[in-house]
Amino acid sequence: MGGNVRQTLEFMMYDWLQIEDLCRRERYAMHNRETFNSVLDVSEKIAQEQFAPLNRLTDAQEPEYVDGSVRLPDGVAQALRAYTDAGLLAAGHDEQVGGMQLPYVIDMAANTFFAYSSISLSAFPMLTYANANLIMAHGTESQKKAFAIPQLEGRYFGTMCLSEPAAGSSLGNIATRAAPDGSAYEQDVLGPRYKIKGSKMWISGAEHELTENIVHLVLAKIPDDQGNVIAGPKGISLFVVPKFLPCADGGLNAERNDVVLTGLNHKLGYRGIPNTLLSFGDNGGAVGYRIGEPGQGLALMFHMMNEARVNVGMGATMLGYAGYQVSLDYARERRQGYLRGTKSDAQRHQQARLIEHPDVKRMLLAQKAISEGALALVLYCARLIDDKRTAGAEQRARAELLLELLTPIAKSWPSEWCLEANSLAIQVLGGAGYTRDFPVEQFWRDNRLNMIHEGTHGIQALDLLGRKVRLQDGAAFDLWAEQVRQTIGLASESEEFSAYGAQLAKHLHTLSALTRQSQQPEYEDLSVAHATPYMQAFGHVVIAWLWLQVAMAAKQDSHLDSAFVAGKFAAMQYFFAYELERVPAWLGLLEKADQTVLSMQEAWY
Numbered sequence: 001m002g003g004n005v006r007q008t009l010e011f012m013m014y015d016w017l018q019i020e021d022l023c024r025r026e027r028y029a030m031h032n033r034e035t036f037n038s039v040l041d042v043s044e045k046i047a048q049e050q051f052a053p054l055n056r057l058t059d060a061q062e063p064e065y066v067d068g069s070v071r072l073p074d075g076v077a078q079a080l081r082a083y084t085d086a087g088l089l090a091a092g093h094d095e096q097v098g099g100m101q102l103p104y105v106i107d108m109a110a111n112t113f114f115a116y117s118s119i120s121l122s123a124f125p126m127l128t129y130a131n132a133n134l135i136m137a138h139g140t141e142s143q144k145k146a147f148a149i150p151q152l153e154g155r156y157f158g159t160m161c162l163s164e165p166a167a168g169s170s171l172g173n174i175a176t177r178a179a180p181d182g183s184a185y186e187q188d189v190l191g192p193r194y195k196i197k198g199s200k201m202w203i204s205g206a207e208h209e210l211t212e213n214i215v216h217l218v219l220a221k222i223p224d225d226q227g228n229v230i231a232g233p234k235g236i237s238l239f240v241v242p243k244f245l246p247c248a249d250g251g252l253n254a255e256r257n258d259v260v261l262t263g264l265n266h267k268l269g270y271r272g273i274p275n276t277l278l279s280f281g282d283n284g285g286a287v288g289y290r291i292g293e294p295g296q297g298l299a300l301m302f303h304m305m306n307e308a309r310v311n312v313g314m315g316a317t318m319l320g321y322a323g324y325q326v327s328l329d330y331a332r333e334r335r336q337g338y339l340r341g342t343k344s345d346a347q348r349h350q351q352a353r354l355i356e357h358p359d360v361k362r363m364l365l366a367q368k369a370i371s372e373g374a375l376a377l378v379l380y381c382a383r384l385i386d387d388k389r390t391a392g393a394e395q396r397a398r399a400e401l402l403l404e405l406l407t408p409i410a411k412s413w414p415s416e417w418c419l420e421a422n423s424l425a426i427q428v429l430g431g432a433g434y435t436r437d438f439p440v441e442q443f444w445r446d447n448r449l450n451m452i453h454e455g456t457h458g459i460q461a462l463d464l465l466g467r468k469v470r471l472q473d474g475a476a477f478d479l480w481a482e483q484v485r486q487t488i489g490l491a492s493e494s495e496e497f498s499a500y501g502a503q504l505a506k507h508l509h510t511l512s513a514l515t516r517q518s519q520q521p522e523y524e525d526l527s528v529a530h531a532t533p534y535m536q537a538f539g540h541v542v543i544a545w546l547w548l549q550v551a552m553a554a555k556q557d558s559h560l561d562s563a564f565v566a567g568k569f570a571a572m573q574y575f576f577a578y579e580l581e582r583v584p585a586w587l588g589l590l591e592k593a594d595q596t597v598l599s600m601q602e603a604w605y
Contacts, residue, residue, distance in 0.1 A: 004432075005116070006044070006322060007564060009109055010037075012376055015560075016553040017383050021105045025390045036106050040113075042086055047113035050079035050227040055118040058272030060440050065264050066102040070208040070274045076121065077210050083114070083125055083507070084154025088508040093136065094284070097149055104389070105382040108314055112375075115318035119446050120272030124157055126311050127205050131158025131217055134304040136238065138292050142189050146246045147215050157211045160304060161200040161218040161278065163239075171219060171236065171298060176200065176280065177229065178220035178239060178288060187290065196220055196241055198275065199262070200375060202453075206276040207261040208245070212252060216259065217304070218280065218288060219297050236297035239288030241280065244379025258286040309411035309454050310381050316450040317374040320418025323425035323443040324367035330429050331355040331364060354428065363428050366578065367421040374414035376546040381410045381579070398479060405468045405476040406542065408460040413539035415450035416457065422447050461531035462491030464538065469515050484508050484545045491548055500548055500576055507583045508540050514590045523590070529597040530589045537586035544580045 013019045020027045054075050066073045083089070093099030102110075114122035128151050128163035131361045135148035150156040167173040176198025184193045196218060206214060221235040229235060245253045258281050265275040280286040292300050341353045354360045384406070387399035403581065422444040426433035433440045449459045468478045484504065491501030518527045518534070527534075551572040554565045588594075 004515055004564070005325065005400060006040075008372060008375065009040075011360045011552065011554070011560065011564075013105065013109060016376070016550055017105070017379060019103065019105050019383065019386075022105075022386060022390070025411065027390050030101070031103075036102075039091070039100070039102065039106060039110050043088065043110035044113045045106075046079075046082050046086060047117040050075075050082045051114055051117035051121050054079055054121060054272070056439065056442070058120060059269075062266065062271045063264060063274035065261065068207075068261055070206070070261065070264070072208060072210070072272075072274070074451050075270070079118075079121060079213045080115050080124055081154070081211060089125055089129055089132070089154055090152035093152060098152060104213040104385040105180055105379060108311070108382040111311070112314060112318050115315045116322050118272060119315050120318055122315065123270065123273045124205050124210070126308070126315075127160060128158040130304045130308045130311075131160065131215055133307065134217065134300060135215075136289065137303060138241075138300050140191055143191055143240065143289065143291065146190055147242065148242050150213065151215060152537045152576065155211060156213040156215050157205060157208075158215040158217065158356070159203050159206050160301070160308075161203050161206075161216050162301065163197055163202045165277075172297065173234065174198070174219060174221065174236065176220040177217065178222045178290075179239060179285070181285070181287065190240075190246065190289045192290040194220075194222070194239060194288045194290060195281060196239060196288040197281030197285055198578075199279050200557070201277050202265065203276045203278050203452075204270075204273050206274065206278055208274060212244075216241040216278075217291075217301070220288070221289075222294055230295070233298050234295050237246075237294050238291045238297040238300045240289040240291060241286050256467055258283050268448055270449050305454060306407055307385070309407055309460075310378060310385070312450050312454045313374065313381075313412075313414040314378045316414035316418045316447055317371060317378055319443045319447040319450075320367065320371035320374060320421040321416065323422040323440050324371050325366070326438065326440050326443075327367065327425035327428035327433075328355075328364055330432075331360055336555075360428055361425040361593070365570065365574045365583065367424050368567070369575045369579065370417045370421040372550075372568075372571055373543040373547055373575060374418055376550050377406075377410055377413060378544060380546060381406055399602075401471065401476040401479050402483070402532060405464075405480055406469055408464040408468060408535065409456060409542050412451070412457055412460040412535060413543065415447070416536070417539075419447045419451065421442065458532060461535040462528065464535050465518060465527050465531045466517055470519060474516075474519075475510075481508060481512055484541075487545055487549055490552065494552070497548065497552055500572070503576055503580065504541070504544050504548060507580060510587055510591075511537060511541055514587050518590060523593070526590060526593055526595075526600055530594070533586040533589050537583045540583050540586075544575060547575050 020033055023031050027193040057073055087100065090097065090099040091102045092104055095101055111122065132148040132151035136144055139148060151158050162171060163174065164174050178194040178196050181193040181195050186192060198220060217240045219236050220239055221229050222237050224230050241259060242257055243259055245255045245257050247253050251276060260279045261276055262279045263277040267275055322577045334354045335351040336354060337352060338357055362475055381403060384399045387395055388403060391399060425440040426444060429440055430440055432438055452548045488501040488505050491497040517523060551569050552558060554568040
């Protein structure tokens, strides 16, 4: 990553979020800024030397289906081994299991380098980390030893198997079944043993040969006491289904489980990680071990997915940032056209650099405001995760509420707007940006997935407006709004920032009023129709709030370079002038009770 990206990352962590305060907590007492930076240094080095050189190669050479397994280009195994050998998969876990007990915000910051260098390769450890975290949180001691610890050590990788060919996001309709495995049901040391039968689709990171084993986390429906399948989400349980079966002592068995690769999906982007179709139980039933109690499948899986959603937002952010850096470098070097109003002979006869043209300045500033605003969002959410885990009881409860509310934003806002930033990067390069000679077209293709996976854009919007803003009778929304008002109060004390605080206050007032209105029974259908515009408006208010904090923090730090500070202030100005004023149009659809979408009939299409 460019020096300015690293500088921005460290500024946001240390100067804005004050993460060194975490070292006062018992869990992180062995750490300080020096140890945090050493983790960032190692991560940046591995990402630049191992991941970045493979980014274009793995995009051009897609995974292949060979003899029932996935073949990946040379170098992938070595790059991922460098990641795991550095201990980064276990970094956030206890020292007793080989971890470093790092704060989550440092964990995420370290992984920004890998997402920036190769988003698809970084997905292998991201999925594995989430898989292992779930088992460590909800598995038995024997399950942790057999399935989670080997993932933290990098010997196994993990997947999440939710979707099916006929049930994508509608998980209540999955058809995969799990039946108790006869005499082994209660006796197996690894927990209740089942036979799994069914098909799963869109499974990333499966059936490769990069690691000794692959741990699939599989959602399946179990029968009730009468042997009938329980309908809907209540019948869904969660199972560990390994590629190779473990021994009784938790070691690895050579016996292959009944899991078969039936095909690969050929994707627009994210080509470096295979996306597979899997069949479970074609030859009698795949062995699976239940995690948690019967019927807890969705609740447990969302433990994994909520952190994964923040990580999706981080990945989208770094793709936006990568495109910004490429287009910035190109604009500084490329000469094309002449500036209007030039007076000297030299200016009239020498073409201007792209970065001197006002419309190119606009596109670069838009990318900066979007990608750095998104980075502030995901780092803020990562800090909330740390507070949720390690703060005192009151602060922990507040962090949990805020995180519940902001998770749909953390996933969706970077996914939508950093994709727009990637589009602007292509535009800055012009025709060159539309070719594969430059990586910006790949960044756009890679980023297009992020609005879809881990819960589509529309699902995040429905979750936000239909559930999250209603949490505890609106307590989560009210808590967040109070945080925004505190920032506005600080801005009002500064002549330089007071106008921006007043502008933000106006939009917060409208958002709050329409949020309350949307909860009325007569607005239920309208709320569904306008959930996505509402989420766009909410997200823009959140980013404006964070930008105001970031810009004020930059202005207050006398140790920062003046150009760095001026850049942060200009990006905030841009966001307030160009982006925040979109909010009234989005919220206006709810305010006016617009019926355009609801009144549309199928025949009219």
